Amino acid sequence: MNTDHETRATSYAVLTQWEPVQSLLEIKRSEFIAFAQRVESEADARAFIESLRKQYHDARHVCSAFVIGADRDIQRSSDDGEPAGTAGIPMLQAVLARRTDPDSEASSTNLSDICVVVVRYFGGIKLGAGGLVRAYTDAVVQVLDEATTTQRRRLRAGVVKLPHAEAGKFENEVRSLGFTIISVDYFASHAVVTLGVFDSPATRNEAKTKVAELTMGKGEISWGETSWVMSQPLPEEAAAAGSPRPAPAS
Numbered sequence: 001m002n003t004d005h006e007t008r009a010t011s012y013a014v015l016t017q018w019e020p021v022q023s024l025l026e027i028k029r030s031e032f033i034a035f036a037q038r039v040e041s042e043a044d045a046r047a048f049i050e051s052l053r054k055q056y057h058d059a060r061h062v063c064s065a066f067v068i069g070a071d072r073d074i075q076r077s078s079d080d081g082e083p084a085g086t087a088g089i090p091m092l093q094a095v096l097a098r099r100t101d102p103d104s105e106a107s108s109t110n111l112s113d114i115c116v117v118v119v120r121y122f123g124g125i126k127l128g129a130g131g132l133v134r135a136y137t138d139a140v141v142q143v144l145d146e147a148t149t150t151q152r153r154r155l156r157a158g159v160v161k162l163p164h165a166e167a168g169k170f171e172n173e174v175r176s177l178g179f180t181i182i183s184v185d186y187f188a189s190h191a192v193v194t195l196g197v198f199d200s201p202a203t204r205n206e207a208k209t210k211v212a213e214l215t216m217g218k219g220e221i222s223w224g225e226t227s228w229v230m231s232q233p234l235p236e237e238a239a240a241a242g243s244p245r246p247a248p249a250s
Contacts, residue, residue, distance in 0.1 A: 006226070007070040010199045011153040012110040013100040014038055014230075020048070023143040027135050029123025034143035037115045039066060042074055045115040049078075052117050060122040063136060065092035066115035070154070070228075072096070082120075086132035091116055094140040100149045111149065116140050150230055156199035157182060157224035158207055159192060162215065167191035173214050179207065199226055 015021070015038040025032040035052060039045045045066035053062045065077035065088050075096075077088030098111045118139045127135060162170055164186060171184055171193055180196035197207045204223070211221045 007154070009070040009110065009154075011151050012070050012072075012112045013108070013149045014111070014113045014152050016148040016150045021143055021147045023139070023146050025135065025139045025142055027123075027131070028125040028127060030125070030127065030135070031119075031121040031123070032135055032139040033119040033121075034139040035117045035119075036140075036143045036147050037117075038113055039068065039115045040113060042066070042068060042076070045076070048115050049117055052119060056119045059119045061087065061120040062117060063087035063091060063120065064115065064117045065089075065095060065140075067092070067095050067112050068114075069112060070152075072110075072112045082132060082136075083129055086129050087118070087136045090133045090137045091118060091140045094137050094144070098141075098144055100151075111144075113152070116143065152228050152230055154199040154226050155180070155196045155229045156204065156226050158195040158197050158204075158211075158221040159224055160195065160211055160215075160219050160221050161190050161192055162219055164191050166215070167193055170214055170219070174210070177210060179210075194224075195221070196229075 015036060018038055020035045020037040023034050025034065033056070035048075037045075037048045039048060045064075045068065049062070049064045056062060061080045061082050063078060063080045063082060066075070068074040075092060077092040079085070079087040079089075082088075095111060095114060095116055097109055099109055100111060118136055160170070167184060167186070171181060174193070174195060175181055182194040182196045183192075184194075185192045195207060197203050208221050211219050
């Protein structure tokens with residue numbers, strides 16, 4: 001299990017697909033070609049931006065914004081020659097304000113690990129500062145409408161030590177309750193069953209209670225390291241992804 005540094009957030013939304021999503025917005029003969037790409041690091045984001053800059057080398061502007069990390073602590077944007085504050089910042093704000101399910105009031109604005117790029121071909125008609133802000137914002141909103149999202153959640157390892165004779169039955173019962181089994185290891189004096197539990201107080205308390213019930217109070221769960229996994233959110237957290245299916249990227 002890969003260890004990840006402790007974050008404030010225990011879940012956040014990411015794009016479901018790894019391939020870039022693309023859309024086109026035309027305003028007063030200017031073309032705004034928007035892209036959304038899932039990324040894992042600032043280096044990934046900058047490489048994606050540079051690849052589009054090379055591909056669309058004849059474009060007037062290649063503006064960008066990206067947000068990375070569970071806590072969204074890495075945020076960058078670029079106007080790429082547009083008047084200051086009319087492209088990169090509006091694009092970044094569109095990502096930060098994006099709800100993972102626009103039709104649900106309970107959804108969160110927690111989209112991260114994403115880079116958005118808008119390539120502009122100037123059509124000869126100036127849009128003004130306000131027009132540019134609206135255009136770059138709308139371009140990002142449109143491309144995000146073409147994407148799907150899913151939840152990335154922090155999984156906490158829970159370790160339970162048991163006598164050899166009880167480990168198999170315990171494993172089966174735990175699986176039947178819907179918990180994830182990471183591993184079952186047998187040592188000379190005991191067995192160790194490692195569970196994977198979504199890292200929230202409610203799910204940890206539930207796991208602790210179930211372990212106590214299944215072992216008649218003899219087994220205790222100790223918490224270990226964390227990793228990030230893709231998952232639909234738990235029903236009580238009500239943050240399902242509901243965006244339309246993605247269009248093929250060209």
